[in-house]
Amino acid sequence: MESSELKKIIQGIPKAELHLHIEGSFEPELLFDIAKRNNIFLSYDSIESLKNAYQFNNLQEFLDIYYAGAQVLLHEQDFFDLTWAYLTRVHSQNVVHVEVFFDPQTHTDRGIEFNVVIKGIYNALEKAKQELNISYKLIMSYLRHLSEEEAFKTLESSIPFKHWIDGVGLDSSEMGNPPSKFVNVFKASANQGYKLVAHAGEEGPVEYIWEALDLLKVVRIDHGNRCLDDEALVQRLVEQQIPLTLCPLSNTALKVIRKMEDHPVLKMLDKGILATIHSDDPAYFGGYMNENYYETALALNLDKSHLMQLATNAFKASWLSHEVKEKHIVQVKDYFNLTDI
Ligand code: ADE
Ligand code: ZN
Secondary structure, X not given: OOHHXXXXXXXXXXXXXXXXXXXXXXXXXXXXXXXXXXXXXOOOOXXXXXXXXOOOOOHHHHHHHHHHHHOOOOOHHHHHXXXXXHHHHHHOOOEEEEEEEEOHHHHHOOOOOHHHHHHXXXXXXXHHHHHOOOEEEXXXXXXXXOOHHHHHHXXXXXXXXXXXXXXXXXXXXXXXXXXXXXXXXXXXXXXXXXXXXXXXXXXXXXXXXXXXXXXHOOOEEEEOHHHHHOHHHHHHHHHOOOOEEEOHHHHHHOOOOOOHHHOOHHHHHHHOOOEEEOOEXXXXXXXXXXXXXXXXXXXXXXXXXXXXHHHHHHHHHOOOOHHXXXXXXXXXXXXXXXXXX
Protein backbone atom coordinates (compact mmCIF):
# COMPACT_ATOMS: atom_id res chain seq x y z
CA MET A 1 0.00 0.00 0.00
CA GLU A 2 1.22 3.52 -0.84
CA SER A 3 2.12 5.48 2.27
CA SER A 4 -0.23 8.36 1.36
CA GLU A 5 -3.06 5.88 0.83
CA LEU A 6 -2.29 4.20 4.16
CA LYS A 7 -2.38 7.57 5.93
CA LYS A 8 -5.71 8.41 4.32
CA ILE A 9 -7.25 5.10 5.35
CA ILE A 10 -6.02 5.44 8.94
CA GLN A 11 -7.30 9.01 9.19
CA GLY A 12 -10.82 7.88 8.26
CA ILE A 13 -11.08 4.98 10.71
CA PRO A 14 -13.28 5.82 13.73
CA LYS A 15 -10.88 5.13 16.59
CA ALA A 16 -10.92 4.54 20.36
CA GLU A 17 -7.95 5.59 22.53
CA LEU A 18 -7.71 3.40 25.65
CA HIS A 19 -4.15 4.02 26.84
CA LEU A 20 -3.31 7.68 27.21
CA HIS A 21 -1.72 9.48 30.15
CA ILE A 22 -3.04 13.02 30.04
CA GLU A 23 0.24 14.31 31.50
CA GLY A 24 1.97 12.56 28.58
CA SER A 25 0.05 14.67 26.08
CA PHE A 26 1.75 17.84 27.35
CA GLU A 27 3.25 19.35 24.18
CA PRO A 28 6.40 21.46 24.72
CA GLU A 29 4.71 24.60 23.29
CA LEU A 30 1.86 24.41 25.82
CA LEU A 31 4.29 23.47 28.59
CA PHE A 32 6.29 26.65 27.91
CA ASP A 33 3.10 28.77 27.78
CA ILE A 34 1.81 27.47 31.10
CA ALA A 35 5.22 27.74 32.76
CA LYS A 36 5.37 31.39 31.67
CA ARG A 37 1.94 32.34 32.96
CA ASN A 38 2.68 30.54 36.27
CA ASN A 39 6.08 32.25 36.59
CA ILE A 40 7.91 28.94 36.71
CA PHE A 41 11.52 28.87 35.64
CA LEU A 42 12.39 26.04 33.26
CA SER A 43 15.91 24.71 33.00
CA TYR A 44 15.46 24.51 29.20
CA ASP A 45 15.93 27.83 27.42
CA SER A 46 13.80 26.96 24.40
CA ILE A 47 11.13 24.59 23.12
CA GLU A 48 13.79 23.14 20.85
CA SER A 49 16.17 22.32 23.70
CA LEU A 50 13.34 20.69 25.65
CA LYS A 51 12.45 18.57 22.62
CA ASN A 52 16.10 17.59 22.27
CA ALA A 53 15.95 16.10 25.77
CA TYR A 54 13.32 13.59 24.62
CA GLN A 55 15.80 10.76 24.05
CA PHE A 56 15.29 7.81 26.34
CA ASN A 57 17.08 4.54 27.00
CA ASN A 58 14.40 3.10 29.25
CA LEU A 59 11.13 3.84 31.08
CA GLN A 60 12.79 5.58 34.05
CA GLU A 61 14.65 8.12 31.91
CA PHE A 62 11.32 9.07 30.38
CA LEU A 63 9.47 9.21 33.70
CA ASP A 64 12.05 11.63 35.15
CA ILE A 65 11.33 14.14 32.36
CA TYR A 66 7.58 13.46 32.36
CA TYR A 67 7.26 14.18 36.11
CA ALA A 68 9.44 17.30 35.76
CA GLY A 69 7.21 18.60 32.94
CA ALA A 70 4.05 18.05 34.99
CA GLN A 71 5.36 20.38 37.70
CA VAL A 72 4.29 23.48 35.78
CA LEU A 73 0.63 22.46 36.19
CA LEU A 74 -0.71 24.40 39.15
CA HIS A 75 -4.27 25.58 38.56
CA GLU A 76 -7.55 24.07 37.44
CA GLN A 77 -7.23 26.08 34.20
CA ASP A 78 -3.86 24.41 33.51
CA PHE A 79 -5.38 20.93 33.75
CA PHE A 80 -8.29 22.07 31.61
CA ASP A 81 -6.00 23.50 28.92
CA LEU A 82 -3.84 20.36 28.88
CA THR A 83 -6.87 18.09 28.47
CA TRP A 84 -8.65 20.32 25.97
CA ALA A 85 -5.53 20.56 23.79
CA TYR A 86 -5.34 16.77 23.73
CA LEU A 87 -9.02 16.33 22.90
CA THR A 88 -9.08 18.84 20.03
CA ARG A 89 -5.98 17.23 18.61
CA VAL A 90 -7.35 13.69 18.61
CA HIS A 91 -10.70 14.93 17.34
CA SER A 92 -8.84 15.94 14.18
CA GLN A 93 -7.63 12.32 13.95
CA ASN A 94 -11.18 10.92 14.08
CA VAL A 95 -10.82 9.54 17.61
CA VAL A 96 -14.41 9.21 18.84
CA HIS A 97 -13.90 7.63 22.27
CA VAL A 98 -11.13 8.11 24.87
CA GLU A 99 -10.30 6.40 28.15
CA VAL A 100 -7.86 8.77 29.82
CA PHE A 101 -5.41 8.11 32.68
CA PHE A 102 -4.43 10.79 35.13
CA ASP A 103 -1.79 10.53 37.88
CA PRO A 104 -3.18 12.39 40.93
CA GLN A 105 -0.10 11.71 43.07
CA THR A 106 2.17 13.51 40.60
CA HIS A 107 0.27 16.64 41.60
CA THR A 108 -0.94 16.06 45.18
CA ASP A 109 2.67 15.28 46.22
CA ARG A 110 3.53 18.86 45.12
CA GLY A 111 0.71 20.35 47.18
CA ILE A 112 -1.87 20.64 44.38
CA GLU A 113 -5.26 19.55 45.65
CA PHE A 114 -6.96 16.52 44.15
CA ASN A 115 -10.07 18.57 43.34
CA VAL A 116 -8.05 21.12 41.30
CA VAL A 117 -6.63 18.34 39.12
CA ILE A 118 -9.82 16.42 38.52
CA LYS A 119 -12.08 19.44 37.96
CA GLY A 120 -9.86 20.78 35.19
CA ILE A 121 -9.65 17.41 33.46
CA TYR A 122 -13.34 16.62 33.92
CA ASN A 123 -14.56 19.97 32.57
CA ALA A 124 -12.51 19.54 29.41
CA LEU A 125 -13.80 15.99 28.92
CA GLU A 126 -17.39 17.19 29.35
CA LYS A 127 -16.84 20.04 26.90
CA ALA A 128 -15.47 17.56 24.35
CA LYS A 129 -18.49 15.34 24.86
CA GLN A 130 -20.83 18.26 24.13
CA GLU A 131 -18.90 20.06 21.42
CA LEU A 132 -16.79 17.38 19.71
CA ASN A 133 -19.02 14.35 20.26
CA ILE A 134 -16.14 12.46 21.91
CA SER A 135 -17.28 10.00 24.60
CA TYR A 136 -14.94 9.32 27.49
CA LYS A 137 -14.03 7.36 30.61
CA LEU A 138 -11.62 8.58 33.27
CA ILE A 139 -9.05 6.33 34.96
CA MET A 140 -7.15 7.33 38.10
CA SER A 141 -3.71 5.75 38.17
CA TYR A 142 -1.71 4.87 41.29
CA LEU A 143 2.04 5.45 41.08
CA ARG A 144 3.67 2.10 41.75
CA HIS A 145 7.03 3.56 42.90
CA LEU A 146 5.13 4.96 45.91
CA SER A 147 3.71 2.87 48.75
CA GLU A 148 0.35 1.13 48.93
CA GLU A 149 -0.46 3.37 51.90
CA GLU A 150 -0.07 6.43 49.68
CA ALA A 151 -2.31 4.83 47.06
CA PHE A 152 -4.92 4.37 49.79
CA LYS A 153 -4.75 8.12 50.54
CA THR A 154 -5.38 8.82 46.85
CA LEU A 155 -8.33 6.42 46.84
CA GLU A 156 -9.73 8.29 49.84
CA SER A 157 -9.32 11.68 48.09
CA SER A 158 -11.15 10.36 45.05
CA ILE A 159 -14.33 9.33 46.87
CA PRO A 160 -16.11 12.73 46.63
CA PHE A 161 -15.52 12.56 42.85
CA LYS A 162 -16.20 8.90 42.31
CA HIS A 163 -19.15 9.58 39.99
CA TRP A 164 -16.59 11.12 37.58
CA ILE A 165 -14.11 8.24 37.74
CA ASP A 166 -14.62 4.92 35.96
CA GLY A 167 -11.59 2.96 36.98
CA VAL A 168 -8.16 2.80 38.56
CA GLY A 169 -4.83 1.86 37.00
CA LEU A 170 -1.23 1.26 38.03
CA ASP A 171 1.67 3.00 36.32
CA SER A 172 5.19 4.47 36.75
CA SER A 173 8.42 2.49 37.38
CA GLU A 174 7.56 -1.16 36.81
CA MET A 175 10.74 -3.07 37.71
CA GLY A 176 10.85 -3.82 41.43
CA ASN A 177 7.26 -2.65 41.93
CA PRO A 178 5.13 -5.72 41.19
CA PRO A 179 1.33 -5.67 41.13
CA SER A 180 1.34 -7.76 44.36
CA LYS A 181 2.41 -4.58 46.23
CA PHE A 182 -1.08 -3.12 45.58
CA VAL A 183 -3.45 -6.01 46.24
CA ASN A 184 -5.29 -4.35 49.13
CA VAL A 185 -5.81 -0.98 47.49
CA PHE A 186 -7.07 -2.61 44.29
CA LYS A 187 -9.55 -4.65 46.34
CA ALA A 188 -10.71 -1.49 48.11
CA SER A 189 -10.96 0.32 44.75
CA ALA A 190 -13.16 -2.46 43.36
CA ASN A 191 -15.36 -2.13 46.46
CA GLN A 192 -15.88 1.52 45.51
CA GLY A 193 -17.15 0.39 42.12
CA TYR A 194 -14.01 1.24 40.15
CA LYS A 195 -12.98 -0.97 37.23
CA LEU A 196 -9.39 -2.19 37.38
CA VAL A 197 -6.48 -2.09 34.94
CA ALA A 198 -2.70 -2.17 35.39
CA HIS A 199 0.46 -1.61 33.39
CA ALA A 200 2.26 -4.95 33.32
CA GLY A 201 4.86 -6.62 31.14
CA GLU A 202 6.10 -3.36 29.62
CA GLU A 203 9.63 -3.72 31.00
CA GLY A 204 8.67 -6.19 33.71
CA PRO A 205 8.49 -9.99 33.40
CA VAL A 206 5.47 -12.19 32.59
CA GLU A 207 5.03 -12.87 36.31
CA TYR A 208 3.81 -9.27 36.67
CA ILE A 209 1.10 -9.93 34.06
CA TRP A 210 -0.01 -13.05 35.96
CA GLU A 211 -0.08 -11.05 39.20
CA ALA A 212 -2.11 -8.25 37.62
CA LEU A 213 -4.67 -10.84 36.48
CA ASP A 214 -4.73 -13.19 39.47
CA LEU A 215 -4.00 -10.87 42.40
CA LEU A 216 -5.29 -7.47 41.27
CA LYS A 217 -8.06 -8.97 39.11
CA VAL A 218 -7.71 -6.41 36.34
CA VAL A 219 -9.99 -6.48 33.31
CA ARG A 220 -7.34 -5.14 30.92
CA ILE A 221 -3.54 -5.15 30.77
CA ASP A 222 -1.74 -1.99 29.68
CA HIS A 223 1.17 -3.00 27.41
CA GLY A 224 1.63 -6.70 28.20
CA ASN A 225 4.32 -6.97 25.50
CA ARG A 226 6.11 -9.73 27.35
CA CYS A 227 3.15 -12.16 27.30
CA LEU A 228 4.48 -14.01 24.28
CA ASP A 229 7.23 -15.39 26.56
CA ASP A 230 4.62 -17.67 28.17
CA GLU A 231 2.34 -20.00 26.20
CA ALA A 232 0.01 -20.64 29.17
CA LEU A 233 -0.46 -16.91 29.61
CA VAL A 234 -1.24 -16.46 25.91
CA GLN A 235 -3.87 -19.19 26.23
CA ARG A 236 -5.43 -17.43 29.22
CA LEU A 237 -5.50 -14.05 27.42
CA VAL A 238 -7.11 -15.63 24.37
CA GLU A 239 -9.66 -17.74 26.26
CA GLN A 240 -10.81 -14.87 28.43
CA GLN A 241 -10.35 -12.24 25.70
CA ILE A 242 -8.43 -10.01 28.11
CA PRO A 243 -7.41 -6.91 26.16
CA LEU A 244 -3.81 -5.73 25.85
CA THR A 245 -3.51 -1.99 25.18
CA LEU A 246 -0.28 -1.78 23.18
CA CYS A 247 1.65 1.41 22.46
CA PRO A 248 4.09 0.86 19.59
CA LEU A 249 5.74 4.32 19.43
CA SER A 250 6.16 4.22 23.22
CA ASN A 251 7.82 0.82 22.91
CA THR A 252 10.42 2.02 20.39
CA ALA A 253 11.01 5.32 22.24
CA LEU A 254 11.61 3.50 25.56
CA LYS A 255 13.62 0.67 23.95
CA VAL A 256 11.12 -1.97 25.02
CA ILE A 257 11.70 -3.21 21.47
CA ARG A 258 14.73 -2.52 19.27
CA LYS A 259 12.81 -1.47 16.19
CA MET A 260 9.19 -1.28 15.03
CA GLU A 261 9.64 -4.36 12.82
CA ASP A 262 10.05 -6.35 16.08
CA HIS A 263 6.70 -5.22 17.50
CA PRO A 264 4.66 -8.21 18.73
CA VAL A 265 1.19 -6.87 17.76
CA LEU A 266 0.84 -8.92 14.58
CA LYS A 267 1.90 -12.15 16.31
CA MET A 268 -0.62 -11.36 19.04
CA LEU A 269 -3.45 -10.84 16.56
CA ASP A 270 -2.52 -14.09 14.81
CA LYS A 271 -2.77 -15.93 18.13
CA GLY A 272 -6.24 -14.48 18.79
CA ILE A 273 -5.23 -12.03 21.52
CA LEU A 274 -7.49 -8.96 21.83
CA ALA A 275 -4.64 -6.55 21.07
CA THR A 276 -5.25 -2.84 20.52
CA ILE A 277 -3.05 0.12 19.52
CA HIS A 278 -2.74 3.37 21.47
CA SER A 279 -0.41 6.30 22.12
CA ASP A 280 0.58 6.26 25.84
CA ASP A 281 2.43 9.62 26.05
CA PRO A 282 2.11 11.12 22.57
CA ALA A 283 3.88 14.42 23.26
CA TYR A 284 7.01 12.50 24.26
CA PHE A 285 7.00 9.55 21.85
CA GLY A 286 6.42 11.19 18.49
CA GLY A 287 2.80 10.53 17.74
CA TYR A 288 -0.87 10.25 18.54
CA MET A 289 -3.26 7.51 17.42
CA ASN A 290 -2.83 7.94 13.66
CA GLU A 291 0.96 7.94 13.87
CA ASN A 292 0.91 4.80 16.03
CA TYR A 293 -1.32 3.01 13.52
CA TYR A 294 0.74 4.28 10.62
CA GLU A 295 4.21 3.40 11.88
CA THR A 296 3.04 -0.04 12.98
CA ALA A 297 1.24 -0.76 9.72
CA LEU A 298 4.26 0.33 7.70
CA ALA A 299 6.79 -1.70 9.67
CA LEU A 300 4.70 -4.87 9.91
CA ASN A 301 3.08 -4.59 6.52
CA LEU A 302 -0.41 -4.66 7.99
CA ASP A 303 -3.30 -4.91 5.54
CA LYS A 304 -6.83 -3.49 5.70
CA SER A 305 -8.17 -6.50 7.56
CA HIS A 306 -5.57 -6.00 10.32
CA LEU A 307 -6.45 -2.32 10.59
CA MET A 308 -10.13 -3.19 10.81
CA GLN A 309 -9.39 -5.81 13.48
CA LEU A 310 -7.34 -3.36 15.55
CA ALA A 311 -9.99 -0.65 15.38
CA THR A 312 -12.75 -3.14 16.21
CA ASN A 313 -10.72 -4.60 19.09
CA ALA A 314 -10.36 -1.16 20.69
CA PHE A 315 -14.13 -0.69 20.84
CA LYS A 316 -14.57 -4.26 22.13
CA ALA A 317 -11.97 -3.58 24.84
CA SER A 318 -13.52 -0.26 25.84
CA TRP A 319 -15.83 0.35 28.78
CA LEU A 320 -18.67 1.55 26.60
CA SER A 321 -22.03 -0.21 26.93
CA HIS A 322 -22.71 -3.22 24.74
CA GLU A 323 -25.08 -1.22 22.49
CA VAL A 324 -22.67 1.67 21.97
CA LYS A 325 -19.78 -0.71 21.28
CA GLU A 326 -21.87 -2.44 18.63
CA LYS A 327 -22.76 0.88 17.01
CA HIS A 328 -19.07 1.83 16.71
CA ILE A 329 -18.08 -1.62 15.46
CA VAL A 330 -20.70 -1.43 12.72
CA GLN A 331 -19.31 1.99 11.76
CA VAL A 332 -15.80 0.57 11.52
CA LYS A 333 -17.04 -2.32 9.33
CA ASP A 334 -19.05 0.05 7.13
CA TYR A 335 -16.01 2.28 6.73
CA PHE A 336 -13.92 -0.59 5.41
CA ASN A 337 -16.65 -2.31 3.42
CA LEU A 338 -18.66 0.54 1.96
CA THR A 339 -16.10 3.22 1.23
CA ASP A 340 -13.81 2.80 -1.72
CA ILE A 341 -10.56 1.93 0.04
N1 ADE B 1 3.34 6.74 33.04
C1 ADE B 1 3.22 7.40 31.89
N2 ADE B 1 3.60 6.62 30.86
C2 ADE B 1 3.96 5.43 31.38
C3 ADE B 1 4.44 4.22 30.84
N3 ADE B 1 4.64 4.05 29.53
N4 ADE B 1 4.72 3.21 31.68
C4 ADE B 1 4.55 3.37 32.99
N5 ADE B 1 4.09 4.48 33.55
C5 ADE B 1 3.81 5.51 32.75
ZN1 ZN C 1 1.06 3.87 29.90
